[in-house]
Amino acid sequence: MTNKIYADNAATTRLSNAAKQAMLPYLDEIYGNPSSLHSFGQDAAKTIHESRETIAKLLNANTNEIYFTSGGSESDNQAIISAAGAGAMKGKKHIISSKFEHHAVLHTLKRLKKEGFEITLLDVCHDGIVRVEDVKNSIREDTALVTIMYANNEIGTIQPVGEIGAVCRERGVFFHTDAVQAAGQLPIDVKAQNIDMLSISAHKFHSPKGVGALYCKKGIPLSIMIEGGAQERGKRAGTENIPAIVGMAAAFDETCRKMGINKLYISALRDKLIDGLINIPHTILNGDKFERLPGNVNLCFEGIEGESLLLLLNAQELRYYPVPPAHPARLIQAMFYWR
Known part of the structure; x- marks a missing residue:
């Protein structure tokens, strides 16, 4: 039998059977709007809560710290813009990142630079790893945020996220990490690693495209990116994509267990x-x-x-x-x- 070999899982993954089976009832039987008060809607709302609990547990987060989004790019945007806004309120308009972040991060930082923020993009050493000392030496009194990816989306190098998080926590600076490539492949513990905000995208671990999540530590004010209804505790309007959310939770659970x-x-x-x-x-x-x-x-x-x-x-x-x-x-x- 002649087959082609798919070797582009960093770009997207095939939908797992676990995700597919979990999604099927919500494509046909349980189709209510979670914002509706009748039983059809409340059944859907309960499912969202259960999925949120699953993802929170796998990240060692609290359930009310997980927000569903359309994917990694939206999560990155919301995290960075929120931290920048919170910093600006205190006169802090300096952000630290690296030169090989995903465009969802770099383009957001470019936008913020036009709005008066100062951006420091750290060099990456020959081995593809950001040095903790470089982060530490770049933090200033007016630094609002450090955003360093968990693992690079091109060359795959794993960054010292826990050590960077510890430095940021010691200096009172928000720390965000784009964990889109790491989720499902590497263990993540937002509390132990001193992570304040973290982005994941479902289609990188055998879930459907168009859904992701943002972890945001309790107490950090989130900026609203999409105005409208009161979904996601008022932080992200729009009727939730129940099948995709359910598939994401099922696939993430399976991937982490294995x-x-x-x-x-x-x-x-x-x-x-x-x-x-x-x-x-x-x-x-x-x-x-x-x-x-x-x-x-x-x-x-x-x-x-x-x-x-x-x-x-x-x-x-x-x-x-x-x-x-x-x-x-x-x-x-x-x-x-x-x-």
Whole structure:
């Protein structure tokens, strides 16, 4: 059997069966508007609360600290604009971030710069990791926010989020992290890691597209991005997408429960692929080899244009010979052959 191999899970993932099965009743049977007082609506409202509880528990947050959004970009925007607004009220208009954040962060910071905020974008070292000392040395009396991603969306390097959070907590500065790539792949504990705000996007961990969540620590004032109804405790108007929210909670729960075994399996595949490709002359691995997401491999081939290579690979067909999954360690023996 000839199949193509999908190797772009950093961009989006396939909907899991757990998410799909959880969503089905809310596409047909339980279809009420959660804002309605009748039983149809209240059944839907109860489902939202249960989904919020699930996600909060997995992040070690309080249930009323989770806000559902349309995805990571909206969550990033709301977190950063909220922290900036809270800082400006106290005369603090300085924000620290890094040069390789997602555009949802960088473009929001660009907008705030036009509004009079001063933005410090930290350099990233050759290993793709932001240094805690650089964050610490950049914090000033007028710093309102530090926003550093949990794991990079391109090269997959994992940032020292817990240490950065501790520095920010000590200095009284809000700390936000874009955890879109990390959620479901790495353990997250917002309390232990001193995270004040955190963004996740469902479609990165086998949930539907168009839904995400923002964790915002109690006491931090959230700016309203969408005016209208009183949904999300008055912080995000619009009738909730119940099926997507339910699917997100189910997939996130499943992914977190299987995180340990998945990490073992996928990291072994990652390292095997890196070890093989790095032997090609003029090949460079981008980012630290070990402090990276389990499923991320990012390489440069000297003299080769990335877009052209992608299109050539996409045009090829692969034959996949699987090994029976008796044990995760044996799965790394599965081989991919060019036709």
